[in-house]
Amino acid sequence: MAWSGDPLWLADVLRAEGLKVIEHDGWKFRGHGDFGNVIGVLCHHTAGGGENDWRIVQNGRSDLPGPLAQLVLERDGTYRVIAAGVCWHAGRGSWNGWPTNNANYSVIGIEAVNSGTGSQPWPAVQLDAYKRGCAAILRRIGRGSGDCVAHREYSSEGKIDPWGIDMNAFRRDVQTIIDRKGDAPMSAAEVKQIQDFVKGFVGPIGSDVKDIREQLCGLGQRDAGGYKGWPQLNGATLVDAVAEVLKRLDALEAKDCPVINIPGFPDKAA
Ligand SMILES: [Zn+2]
Incomplete structure (x- = not known):
């Protein structure tokens, strides 16, 4: 498998897709080690739902040190770029072509701010940014929407995130965006x-x-x-x-x- 290293291009690729981006200080140096090759995107919800959710993603919890994902997607569609290195978010599970029980070293995690209980419908602007962000990353790494996966699809630990998103419809939209060659940034x-x-x-x-x-x-x-x-x-x-x-x-x-x-x-x- 080819080595591509840490995704130091994350912020640029998201901005080139027309998305709002906040780069957190030191994000290029944050992580639990280096990527070998990035092969996909794993979609989560934060299970919080507020404006401070990113703090846990960046700093971790008492039982799990941060960073817990490379990206946080706010409810207004803004991406926070938290880390370029490996993050703890995938847990145990499997998906076609992905390492079983060991996806953290191969996929980028997006934690979208949502309570995950059904109390917060996804705002259209957030859902749109979710799809465009996944598409931008997949286009950059030369992958299709089949490598855009919900945590609940990968997990063998009973995860439910991201709540309420029909992943087959989500992937169809992501593929449409990937295929929009005209929107690709010019070199x-x-x-x-x-x-x-x-x-x-x-x-x-x-x-x-x-x-x-x-x-x-x-x-x-x-x-x-x-x-x-x-x-x-x-x-x-x-x-x-x-x-x-x-x-x-x-x-x-x-x-x-x-x-x-x-x-x-x-x-x-x-
Ligand atoms: Zn998750």
């Missing part, structure tokens, strides 16, 4: 390629592009506020002038005027 090389391409169209006076533009539209420069048209054509552009010529030829043709039979010039009716 620096791709940005430069586009910038260079655009520069070609706003080149200096005398550039090929400017010459072509003026041949079509008349003397002037777009940068100077527009084209003046061609003085030889009474200020018309080349296209407008040709259109006017054709109109007049049609008018002459309607009168059976022989003057339009120009040798070598294709007849309109031919």
